[in-house]
Amino acid sequence: MKKKLVLFSVGVFSAIVSGGTTVFAADAADTMPDLANKQIAVGYYHNWQAEQGAGYQGGRPADIDLAKINPFYNVVTVSFMKGEGIPTFKPYNMTDQAFREKVATLNAQGRAVIISLGGADSHIELHRGQEQAFANEIIRLVEVYGFDGLDIDLEQTAVAAGDNQTVIPAALKIVREHYKKENKHFIISMAPEFPYLRTNGAYVPYITALQNEYDFIAPQLYNQAGDGISVGTEWIAQNNDNKKYEFLYGISKSFNEGSGGFIQIPASKLALGIPANEDAAANGYVKDPSKVYQVFEQMTKDQTPLKGIMTWSVNWDEGRNKAGIAYNQSFANAYQGLFKEQVPDTEKPSKPENLKGTATQSSISLSWSASTDNVRVSHYNVYQNKQLIGTSNTTNYTVSNLSPDTTYSFTVEAVDTSGNRSTSSDVLTIRTQAGSQLPAPSMPTGLVVKGVSQNSVTLGWSANDPKEEVIGYEIYRNGVLLTTTMTPDFIDKGLMSDTTYTYQIAAVNSSGISKKSQQVTAKTTADNQAEEWKIGKLYNIGDIVTYKGNLYRCRNIHMGQVGWEPDVALALWLKIS
Structure with missing residues (x-):
């Protein structure tokens, strides 16, 4: 691995960013791992708060520690660098130094961490004359966070915008040359939706311009419904699960040969992009890993x-x-x-x-001390009377629908990211409480909307x-169970602006669930209904605030804090009036 010099940020970047750029002491994040002779497993990392129901099947992604990502992934791609004007990046839940330390941990293991540009919901639009400014911002992010490269993940209209x-x-060539002078290799990759890779596709200009520079391309072989490839006289759709091998092998050959109407991508630079599970994409998940x-x-x-x-x-x-x-890291485990x-x-x-354990007449709440592992504990298996009944990513688990006045035995085992199982815990024998005449709770009353913002109720x-x-x-939001809370209040976050939502509440006790409350309706505020900027408030991309008489639009998700005021933190806020 090769060293990245941090001295560059002392002079040049103090002029680029208001207030200058923090220069951190040399650490493992100063290295750029070499991928030249490696096969790679690329995993994208979400730089935002996970939400229930975010999946295509209603599931929830995990909030995970960047430094503890399954070692199967030797390239971690952080999503996303975005925002209006010159796109940028800011960690959503930690300081710059803390983020850099996590990158350093991965770099020390020989794993690369690159920043992804764009994403499905981001409109990147750059114009001629911004090449150097964009290159400067990429280099600044490398120096601050320790990134080892950049992944082009433009989608929809952003691919050909401006x-x-x-x-x-052009900007990436500037960055590549900058680090080449320091005897380092800045990684350049792309993750286009595969229809853009046809010979007349919108990604062709990127691939052609970076023909001698890009390290790998990972086409998204999912979410394209009936689009597909021709193999002989047969049309094979991307979402045809019965022809998964034929599709993946056929498109791999087409890319490698530059045939079938696709631009050439040598197999030595081709990574097949597939979803981790059925919640991660609308279609394209490979149900049988043996096909891959x-x-x-x-x-x-x-x-x-x-x-x-x-x-x-x-x-x-x-x-x-x-x-x-x-999901228990089923993708990483399947392809180890x-x-x-x-x-x-x-x-x-x-x-x-x-x-x-703590028992009621129909449930037992279990808790235990966390296990340790040389890599990381993935989850815990919970056994009731020697039968596996569930898993937990935490050190708590509640067993429901039990019989009153009945004795049960439980054990727990820890499982790491490679599937290694610990010795089982000592057996816990516990008895549920005797039955009572406690009825299911009454329907909650007094449900009101206490406040709304652009993105919350x-x-x-x-x-x-x-x-x-x-x-x-x-x-319940719009008739669908959203979550459970212990107190009679709740803030629903991550909503769309200027949108109407309906809510109901149901109470739960050991005997059952009440009828749903009366329904209330709330409408989030429009973008032009701006609130005053506040410390301690979570801001999402697109949020509008007022500050010192001016309007600002949020460019990157973050928590408001001292020093990040809209008129100072130009990487986070764009002045719009």
């Missing part, structure tokens, strides 16, 4: 081995489905054997200790009578 097709390649193995094996037999594999995303790989069942150079992790986690309602022994309230 002068993107010439400005972005067969594609890699056949391409190797053809003497054209593939560069690697890509997935959206590491957060979805560790997420949960709509029913709350963990894809690359021969992968060294398996065989060390099992430590035994879970201090298993305890605040609800409140009257607490049920303590005699009903309510243990939680279910929140």
